[in-house]
Amino acid sequence: MSENEVALVTGASRGIGRVIALRLALDGYDVAVNFLSNQDGADEVTARIEEKGWKAMSYKADVADSEAVEKMVSDIGNDLGQIGVLVNNAGIYQRRTFSDLSLDDWQRTIDVNLTGCFNCAKAVVPEMLEREEGNIVNISSMLGFKGTSHGAHYAASKSAVIAFTKSLALELSPQGIRVNAVAPGAIETEIIAYDSPEQRRGRIETTPVRKVGQPEEIASVVSFLVSEESSYMTGETLHANGGYLMV
Numbered sequence: 001m002s003e004n005e006v007a008l009v010t011g012a013s014r015g016i017g018r019v020i021a022l023r024l025a026l027d028g029y030d031v032a033v034n035f036l037s038n039q040d041g042a043d044e045v046t047a048r049i050e051e052k053g054w055k056a057m058s059y060k061a062d063v064a065d066s067e068a069v070e071k072m073v074s075d076i077g078n079d080l081g082q083i084g085v086l087v088n089n090a091g092i093y094q095r096r097t098f099s100d101l102s103l104d105d106w107q108r109t110i111d112v113n114l115t116g117c118f119n120c121a122k123a124v125v126p127e128m129l130e131r132e133e134g135n136i137v138n139i140s141s142m143l144g145f146k147g148t149s150h151g152a153h154y155a156a157s158k159s160a161v162i163a164f165t166k167s168l169a170l171e172l173s174p175q176g177i178r179v180n181a182v183a184p185g186a187i188e189t190e191i192i193a194y195d196s197p198e199q200r201r202g203r204i205e206t207t208p209v210r211k212v213g214q215p216e217e218i219a220s221v222v223s224f225l226v227s228e229e230s231s232y233m234t235g236e237t238l239h240a241n242g243g244y245l246m247v
């Protein structure tokens, strides 16, 4: 076990979580790389971090499964040490009109995107309270503010993540735990692979900065929120969407 602070990034086998994990390693954290099915992706992330002489390990757990999350957090404690930073990034998106949206779709999305944040916070907060320090960043979405015509379940889950963030911040900040959120707009990952080339072009043309965001542009915001640079911020949501929220 080393002296570095430990960061758990959920859903870090690809996409935004992968780049957050790499960024936090660069920032000096030992990183626990959580994944659900993509072991190779998670192992690639840990290998890239270890190549630099830093510390990382992969952990398979479905964030929607509270027992699996408890076990993962206990394993991380044994392998790397107590978690000082939790980034609740794991999330799923299915493009569905309301007519096509089933109760199962709804439930799984809420279970992963919202209950997943609850399960992970529930598992790490007791140790943070003991140490009277900790940092939690929840990844929401611009759609949690704007709504969307093809993902009521997703937008509802991401909006709830904001209320969860503010509530935890109110309760836990007096005890040294800051809780903030990031609400990304469209970011270049597999999650937006639903977009047709026309939709992608249309999205770029209507985004004030005229591009789709990159995972690095979210990782840098997370890096700021878990750092001392943001020490007077809690319960906040930082929007990173190229201005699209204003359109």
Ligand SMILES: NC(=O)c1ccc[n+]([C@@H]2O[C@H](COP(=O)([O-])OP(=O)(O)OC[C@H]3O[C@@H](n4cnc5c(N)ncnc54)[C@H](OP(=O)(O)O)[C@@H]3O)[C@@H](O)[C@H]2O)c1
Pocket (backbone or CB within 6 Å): 010, 011, 012, 013, 014, 015, 016, 017, 034, 035, 036, 037, 038, 039, 041, 061, 062, 063, 064, 089, 090, 091, 092, 093, 112, 139, 140, 141, 142, 183, 184, 185, 186, 187, 188, 189, 190, 191, 192
């Ligand atoms: N990309 C965007 O445009 C965008 C915009 C706004 C918000 N977001 C949010 O940003 C976060 C990351 O999105 P992304 O675009 O990077 O998605 P992505 O490329 O689809 O990656 C999703 C990640 O989450 C993991 N995951 C999914 N379900 C999980 C579960 N039940 N337990 C543990 N891990 C799970 C996946 O693991 P496996 O690979 O192992 O299955 C993968 O590592 C999500 O919360 C998403 O809602 C994304």
